[in-house]
Amino acid sequence: MQVTDQTGSLVVLSRPVQRIVSLVPSQTELLAALNLDEQVVGITKFCVHPENWFRTKTRIGGTKQVHPDRVRALAPDLIIANKEENVKEQVEALAAEFPVWVSDVNDLPSALSMIRDIGIITDRGQPAGQLADKIATAFAKLASFPPKKAAYLIWKEPYMVAGGDTFINDMLTHAGFENVFASQNRYPAVSEEALLNSNAEVFLFSSEPYPFRPQHLETFQRAGRTCLLVDGELFSWYGSRLLQAPAYFSILQQQISQAANGVHGT
Structure with a gap:
């Protein structure tokens, strides 16, 4: 073959x-x-x-x-x-x-193609196609959120963020965010000052590859920014876990609404 x-x-x-x-x-x-x-x-x-x-x-x-x-x-x-x-x-x-x-x-489209292709080469074409269809349907049913400008942090010392040519950036778009670092490629290093001076309304601190914890949000919270710890797997894993992402993004938007009303972090 x-x-x-x-x-x-x-x-x-x-x-x-x-x-x-x-x-x-x-x-x-x-x-x-x-x-x-x-x-x-x-x-x-x-x-x-x-x-x-x-x-x-x-x-x-x-x-x-x-x-x-x-x-x-x-x-x-x-x-x-x-x-x-x-x-x-x-x-x-x-x-x-x-x-x-x-x-x-x-x-998302290239992730769905990957799922279907792997199904074909492993003699699992039908279940892979069904899985890809379910994921596509779940994303299609995801509510449209008013876009919020966001920075997605993946690392500390130095801080690193997701750029515009990443899978994470596409997931941010689906989740109702506008990546303020979309003009940069891959995962650029940025200073704390640059982060605070950006026009990000929301700072998303990923659980991977750097395991951000609540104490890592404090500097940004003191600056009056909305900060959330987020599940990195649901923003960056592009296999079967994608089936869980739309529901998670909906919950995340609810958390952001709560944070905007004075409840910071998760």
Whole structure:
């Protein structure tokens, strides 16, 4: 079977695929949702969902530091990677030995395409298509919120925010926010002063990759800004977890309304 991945590379696969290694947490969870427990033989140390896989599957390193010897020992007939989350040189080295399918997800449409494509290459086309349709329907039913200017923080020391060419930025738009750093690419570092001088009405502090806590919001709250701790997985995971995102975004808007009325943080 010959398929083209989301980066435009041709991948030759055996049929059916029997031994899968996933290098991406959100795509690992997708494979579980597609009932591929027997086929998935390796995951990363960051693939925390589902919990039983995290406890029992062989870990081949991290998303940025894959151990090729551990991968070889698993003899995969398919490796699933991602353009942003994995290191290009490591992926290319693996592709010289094994079939590697690479996703490139920047928004909801490309996430839905990824879900459908992975379903096809793993012989789960029908359930993957149904899952993608459910996610699309859930987002279509999401209420339209008056846009609020926001900054989405992913790191501290230095502060880093989500830029405009990220999947997070697209989720912010769906959730009713206008990213004040949308003119910048990827995840730029910004100073505390620049954050406070921005026109952000809301500061969203993500649970990952930096685990922000309530005390990290205090400086911004003292400046009179609306601040919320948010579930980073529901803004950045682009697999089956997307099904939960619309309901979460609705709850988040309710929390922001409460915060605007004097109840800061969560």
